[in-house]
Amino acid sequence: MKVGCTAWAFTSPGYAAPYEDAIDTVAKIGFKGIELIVFSEQDLREYYTEGRIRDLRHRYRSHGLTLSEVAVYDALAGDLASLVPERKTRSLGFFEQAAKIAHELGTDIINMVSAWPRELTGPVPYVPHAIYLDARGQEKFNPKLSLQIDPAFDWAAIWSNFADSVAQCAEIAQQHGLRLALEGHTHVIVSHTDSFLRLFDQVPHPALGMNFDTGWQFMQREYVPVSIRKVGAKIFHVHTKDSDGLLSYSLPAGQGIIDWDDVVESLHSVGYDGFLSFELGRYRDPVRWLDRGRRYLEGVLSEHGYLS
Numbered sequence: 001m002k003v004g005c006t007a008w009a010f011t012s013p014g015y016a017a018p019y020e021d022a023i024d025t026v027a028k029i030g031f032k033g034i035e036l037i038v039f040s041e042q043d044l045r046e047y048y049t050e051g052r053i054r055d056l057r058h059r060y061r062s063h064g065l066t067l068s069e070v071a072v073y074d075a076l077a078g079d080l081a082s083l084v085p086e087r088k089t090r091s092l093g094f095f096e097q098a099a100k101i102a103h104e105l106g107t108d109i110i111n112m113v114s115a116w117p118r119e120l121t122g123p124v125p126y127v128p129h130a131i132y133l134d135a136r137g138q139e140k141f142n143p144k145l146s147l148q149i150d151p152a153f154d155w156a157a158i159w160s161n162f163a164d165s166v167a168q169c170a171e172i173a174q175q176h177g178l179r180l181a182l183e184g185h186t187h188v189i190v191s192h193t194d195s196f197l198r199l200f201d202q203v204p205h206p207a208l209g210m211n212f213d214t215g216w217q218f219m220q221r222e223y224v225p226v227s228i229r230k231v232g233a234k235i236f237h238v239h240t241k242d243s244d245g246l247l248s249y250s251l252p253a254g255q256g257i258i259d260w261d262d263v264v265e266s267l268h269s270v271g272y273d274g275f276l277s278f279e280l281g282r283y284r285d286p287v288r289w290l291d292r293g294r295r296y297l298e299g300v301l302s303e304h305g306y307l308s
Contacts, residue, residue, distance in 0.1 A: 001267065001306050003240075003297050004033025004068045004277040009286050015039045015073060017047045020059060027063030029291045033275045034060055036105060037071040038098040044076070048101045057106050068275040069109035069181060069211070069237050070102035074126065080165035081115035081189060083157060088165060095169050099176040109237055110173050111181045111211045114190035115165075117158045119150035128185035131219075131247060147187070162189045167203045174207035181211035181236040184220075192220045193227040200234060209234040213279070214258060215241025215248035224258055225266040232270040239279040240297065250280045252293025253300075260300045268306055276301075 007022035008015040015037050026034045036056070038044065060067055072095060079091035095112070102110045113128075122130035123138045123146070130147060166182065173180040182199075184191045190199050196210050212235045214224050228235065242256030243249055253260055253276075267276075276297060283289055301307035 001264065001273055001301055002032040002066070002275050002308055003294050003301070004035065004066070004275040005029070005031045005290060005294070006035040006037070006071075006277060006279045006281075008035075008037055009278065009280050009283070009290060011281075014281070017043055019056065023056070023060050023063065023065070025287065027060075027065055029287060029294060031065070031278075031294060033066040033068040033277060035069050035071060035111075035277055035279075036067065037073060038076060038101060039073045040075050041094070044094065044097050044101075053101065053104045057104075061106070066275070067105055067107040068277055069111045070098070070105055070107050071111040072098045074113060074115065077112045078115045079118070080169065081158065081162050082118045083161055087118075088161070092165070092168055092172070096172050099172050099178055102178055103176040108178055109181050109211075110176075110178045111183060111237060112169070113183045113185055114188040115162065116188045117153065117155075119153040119158070120187065121148045121150075122146075122187075127187050131186055158189065163199060163202050166190075166199065166208065167205060170203065170205035170208040174205070179207050179209055179236050180205075181209050183211040183213055183216070183239070185213075185216050186220065192217060192222060193230045196231065196234075209236035211237045211239060213239040213241065213248075214263065215239070215243045215250065218243045218245050218258060219248045221245070225262040228263065228266040228272075229270060233272075235267070235270065235272050235274075237274055238267070238272070238276045240276045240293075241279065242293075250282075252278065252280060252289050252296070254293060254296035260297060261304070264301055264304050264306055268304070273308070 005026045007019040010022040076094040079087040116127045242251040
């Protein structure tokens with residue numbers, strides 16, 4: 001197993017391009033892999049041009065990095081959960097454009113977070129972040145955690161529709177030489193390991209697997225080593241975040257209570273030999289904390305004989 005890092009750990013604001021400097025920083029710290037993201041329609045139109053894709057590919061390879069995966073942000077993929085056919089079709093088109101970009105950039109994995117039901121809204125635009133009473137970006141709050149459920153909410157229709165979207169995305173991914181790694185967050189349609197396994201029973205596509213995010217699974221009260229063994233060989237990629245099990249704080253490995261010895265043993269037991277990628281953002285001093293996390297996790301892997 002190798003340790004990697006997301007480009008957006010070093011971008012400001014948020015996930016926004018450009019990513020050239022981030023690639024240089026990830027390599028300088030000593031990571032072996034990097035993730036890029038297709039964040040917006042503007043990225044599709046203006047950033048990921050043919051020339052820029054060629055330059056980005058040359059840049060990360062010149063550092064000896066592997067592009068472990070390319071992510072597609074909710075602004076593009078979110079309407080895969082829409083019951084409005086035109087919106088869903090538009091999102092499928094965005095996903096196909098992103099898949100083409102991912103292939104040309106040189107990865108074999110495309111990632112997206114499961115969408116949340118479009119009939120569910122909260123006090124902040126990104127509904128999975130509505131896990132605090134005083135949610136980030138919210139001016140005032142209630143003493144109760146409150147989400148708004150549209151009266152038209154129909155779970156059976158929502159599930160069936162999104163399963164169809166995922167099946168189409170898996171097929172698109174395969175046609176571009178990619179595997180689709182679906183990621184679970186709170187409040188989304190496929191939020192945790194059991195819901196992913198239910199989805200896979202319905203959509204047993206060979207190109208469909210999971211991007212296993214330790215922080216988001218742990219805060220949903222999953223014991224991470226057991227969850228890893230549940231999903232098994234369908235884990236295509238791993239995001240590493242530490243936590244106290246209450247919230248996903250985006251802590252570096254070693255700063256919370258996750259037992260990383262058991263995590264890497266479980267990953268090894270299911271045959272996983274890919275990247276453990278740090279997805280940590282908005283740090284005041286990201287180089288310090290990401291380097292500390294990298295050293296810690298590489299130390300754990302080395303002790304178990306799994307560092308490659």
